[in-house]
Amino acid sequence: LSPRLKAPRGTFDVLPEAAAGYARLEQAARGLFERAGYGLIETPVFEETELFERGVGDSTDIVRKEMFTFEDQGGRSLTLRPEGTAPICRAYVEHGMHKLAQPVKLWYLGPFFRHERPQAGRYREFHQVGAEAIGTDSPLADAEMIMLLSDLLAELEVPGVTLRLGSLGSLGARREYLEELRAYLREHESELSREVAERIDANPLRAFDADDEGTREVMASAPRLLDRLEGEDAEHFAAVRELLDGAGIGYELDGSLVRGLDYYTRTIFEFHCDQLGAQSQVGGGGRYDGLVEELGGPPTAAVGWAAGIERILLAIGAPPPEPATDVFIALADGAEPARAMALLTELRRAGRSAELDLGGRSLKGQLKQADRVGARQTLIVEPGGTAQLRDMESGEQREIEPGRVLEEL
Numbered sequence: 001l002s003p004r005l006k007a008p009r010g011t012f013d014v015l016p017e018a019a020a021g022y023a024r025l026e027q028a029a030r031g032l033f034e035r036a037g038y039g040l041i042e043t044p045v046f047e048e049t050e051l052f053e054r055g056v057g058d059s060t061d062i063v064r065k066e067m068f069t070f071e072d073q074g075g076r077s078l079t080l081r082p083e084g085t086a087p088i089c090r091a092y093v094e095h096g097m098h099k100l101a102q103p104v105k106l107w108y109l110g111p112f113f114r115h116e117r118p119q120a121g122r123y124r125e126f127h128q129v130g131a132e133a134i135g136t137d138s139p140l141a142d143a144e145m146i147m148l149l150s151d152l153l154a155e156l157e158v159p160g161v162t163l164r165l166g167s168l169g170s171l172g173a174r175r176e177y178l179e180e181l182r183a184y185l186r187e188h189e190s191e192l193s194r195e196v197a198e199r200i201d202a203n204p205l206r207a208f209d210a211d212d213e214g215t216r217e218v219m220a221s222a223p224r225l226l227d228r229l230e231g232e233d234a235e236h237f238a239a240v241r242e243l244l245d246g247a248g249i250g251y252e253l254d255g256s257l258v259r260g261l262d263y264y265t266r267t268i269f270e271f272h273c274d275q276l277g278a279q280s281q282v283g284g285g286g287r288y289d290g291l292v293e294e295l296g297g298p299p300t301a302a303v304g305w306a307a308g309i310e311r312i313l314l315a316i317g318a319p320p321p322e323p324a325t326d327v328f329i330a331l332a333d334g335a336e337p338a339r340a341m342a343l344l345t346e347l348r349r350a351g352r353s354a355e356l357d358l359g360g361r362s363l364k365g366q367l368k369q370a371d372r373v374g375a376r377q378t379l380i381v382e383p384g385g386t387a388q389l390r391d392m393e394s395g396e397q398r399e400i401e402p403g404r405v406l407e408e409l
């Protein structure tokens with residue numbers, strides 16, 4: 001016996017019952033984005049490694065620990081995409097989208113890859129749906145983004161959702177604060193985890209995200225950027241909050257919020273679901289006014305988010321598969337298969353869902369199969385071309401005219 005193979009660690013097959021949930025989510029997202037004037041964009045599943053090193057940031061967990069990076073046969077370093085924003089900004093620059101009317105509003109959905117420890121809601125291949133509005137610094141765009149994700153989660157009836165909101169200020173204004181934070185962290189260096197201590201220079205903000213006890217205690221009294229927003233940054237954040245208040249979207253201000261990518265500026269946000277345990281973040285995003293320029297484009301303000309599809313599906317519970325079949329076509333002993341095929345085709349062309357037994361079952365077995373696939377009616381084709389229509393719920397059966405099947409159903 002040959003040894004059996006399994007899907008790689010942290011990956012999974014989406015079997016037909018689960019595929020229904022993905023399809024429902026995709027449909028909800030498509031409808032929402034079409035109504036809001038967002039265009040679908042698809043970028044490659046792998047990119048040059050440098051895109052993520054520059055776009056996500058060398059000092060982030062994603063780049064340091066989580067990327068699936070490989071060399072192709074030409075010796076180029078490629079990486080399976082761990083996130084969608086850097087690739088979309090790469091495409092924005094590559095296709096000169098800054099020459100279009102701004103902002104360019106895009107949405108996407110697809111697989112992403114991160115080398116993490118697999119657990120419930122955390123996988124090595126997972127799916128995200130996301131959106132970006134590139135080429136605007138208006139607080140209206142921040143608010144619209146947050147509203148879109150809020151609406152998507154509401155439409156899908158994700159329970160127990162809360163929104164955390166913060167602001168990182170603009171890159172320039174942040175510099176001074178980061179120096180203050182570094183000084184504070186150095187003062188407490190011995191109480192910090194080694195990882196955080198090692199990154200005091202490169203990425204001090206990440207200390208807010210650490211989960212070891214020592215670092216957490218230090219961070220509880222650390223200086224917070226949210227309390228130090230000034231000038232245009234403060235005005236921008238106040239405008240976003242006012243718009244959310246006006247739209248009736250509740251949020252918690254969170255001065256310890258940081259995001260896993262270096263490129264965020266100003267508004268940042270996360271949606272959490274209280275049903276999900278440790279992996280509670282269903283989606284998050286924010287403004288990234290420096291990223292397009294970092295990738296060789298003109299200075300371009302932008303805002304976006306991504307949500308984890310598996311986490312949303314976990315939160316809403318797998319939706320029951322819908323009965324797919326209106327009519328099951330069964331063959332009585334001695335009936336002509338070609339006649340059944342012709343009826344099947346006629347029904348499907350007329351927009352009905354119809355199935356024919358492909359398993360060589362007896363009539364009794366076919367009726368059982370019709371029940372299994374949730375058929376409401378079964379058309380039993382008899383020798384000579386007559387047919388019986390059976391209501392699967394009541395068991396009632398009546399003869400129908402062979403030429404009037406569609407009308408009779």
Ligand code: ATP
Nearest residue numbers: 114121122123126260281282283284306307308311
């Ligand atoms: P976390 O703190 O849970 O690691 P993150 O900050 O790394 O999340 P983002 O980079 O903001 O997550 O990605 C957006 C969304 O994608 C998350 O809110 C989450 O729902 C989902 N997500 C991220 N990583 C994974 C993963 N490994 N498996 C499944 N879903 C994921």
Ligand code: MG
Nearest residue numbers: 061114116260
């Ligand atoms: Mg993560």
